[in-house]
Amino acid sequence: MAKVAVKLVSWDEIADWARDLSSKILESGWRPDVVMAIARGGYVPARLVCDNLGVMDLVSVQVVHWPSTAQAIERAFIKHEARVDSLAGKRVLVIDDIVDTGDSISLAKEYAEKAGAGEVRSAALQWISTVAKFKPDYYSINVTDWKWFVYPWNVTEDVTNFMKRIIMEEGASKNRWGFTELVSKMREWYGDEIMKVPLSYISKALINLEQMGLIERSSNGAEYVVKGK
Ligand code: AMP
Numbered sequence: 241m242a243k244v245a246v247k248l249v250s251w252d253e254i255a256d257w258a259r260d261l262s263s264k265i266l267e268s269g270w271r272p273d274v275v276m277a278i279a280r281g282g283y284v285p286a287r288l289v290c291d292n293l294g295v296m297d298l299v300s301v302q303v304v305h306w307p308s309t310a311q312a313i314e315r316a317f318i319k320h321e322a323r324v325d326s327l328a329g330k331r332v333l334v335i336d337d338i339v340d341t342g343d344s345i346s347l348a349k350e351y352a353e354k355a356g357a358g359e360v361r362s363a364a365l366q367w368i369s370t371v372a373k374f375k376p377d378y379y380s381i382n383v384t385d386w387k388w389f390v391y392p393w394n395v396t397e398d399v400t401n402f403m404k405r406i407i408m409e410e411g412a413s414k415n416r417w418g419f420t421e422l423v424s425k426m427r428e429w430y431g432d433e434i435m436k437v438p439l440s441y442i443s444k445a446l447i448n449l450e451q452m453g454l455i456e457r458s459s460n461g462a463e464y465v466v467k468g469k
Contacts (some may be wrong), residue, residue: 242431244310245387254392257365257380258285262292264378265333265363271295272333272361276322278303278348281337284393285365289335299326301334301351303344309401310388316343318351332357337391338366338383342374390437399437400445402430407455407466415466416458422446 265271275295277286279302290298305316334348345362352360363378370384390398406425407417417425423442426434446464449455455464 243429245385246390246430246433247387248390248395248433248436249392251392254284254365255288258288259292260380261285261363261365261378262289264380265289265293268378270361271331273297273330274299274327274332274357276301276327276332276334276348276352278334278336278344279320281391281394282335282364284391285337286335289333289363295333297326297330299323301348303347305341305344309394309398312341316341316347318347322351322355327352328356329358332360334360334362336364338368338389339364339372339374339376339379340368340386342372345376346374390434395437395441396444396448399426399434399441400448402426402434403442403445404449404452404454405429407449407464411466417455417464417466418462419446419464422464 271293272295274297275286275290277283277298277300279300283300286298289295299322301318301322302320303316304313304319306312332352334345334352336345339345345364349360349362361378362376364376365379366381366383366389367376367379368383368386371386403422403426406422406429410425446455450457453467455466458465
């Protein structure tokens with residue numbers, strides 16, 4: 241049994257979901273003047289929705305709630321603000337990739353309202369209806385079974401965090417890892433689904449961990465040694 245249920249999302253799925261989301265917005269008869277992407281996950285969905293709806297004004301606000309893959313902090317906060325003067329009196333659509341607890345999107349919506357927007361609606365590609373405290377006005381996929389979705393713009397970061405967790409948490413009993421050992425541990429922790437990630441991403445994740453100073457290559461290059469152990 242995997243420690244965290246994971247699902248890889250393809251670019252084709254993203255394009256389909258964004259098209260479906262855009263159709264739902266169009267069918268509702270409401271058209272935003274401005275799209276506000278919630279950084280960072282909302283960037284690609286927001287850009288696709290702008291393209292589908294023909295919206296020219298795209299702004300962004302950065303909300304932080306899950307600073308490390310599949311690990312939330314208690315309270316979502318705004319890290320970078322939008323240019324508030326551009327929202328005054330406008331119909332604003334705030335967009336994120338996924339609504340999980342709902343804290344990020346409700347904070348962004350509240351932010352746009354306080355910034356003087358005329359009407360604010362919310363949209364996400366996915367809505368985890370079984371856990372969210374907030375239901376977006378528009379969504380494409382209703383998720384009923386919580387998973388961590390590895391979006392195509394986040395693969396390196398997610399795999400780096402997954403690897404980091406394995407190395408840190410198993411560090412007390414194991415400080416030298418072969419590449420294949422790490423890969424099979426990743427399968428044990430994150431399930432068969434994670435094996436769909438091309439090996440080049442796993443190699444890149446290990447380079448990232450070396451650059452972070454967490455691991456180094458053994459002198460013969462065959463193993464990764466956990467530093468400080
Ligand atoms: P929340 O504030 O809990 O609704 O979290 C929303 C933000 O965290 C989104 O912008 C996502 O980028 C990220 N996130 C939260 N839950 C997940 C998940 N299950 N899979 C992938 N990303 C997630």
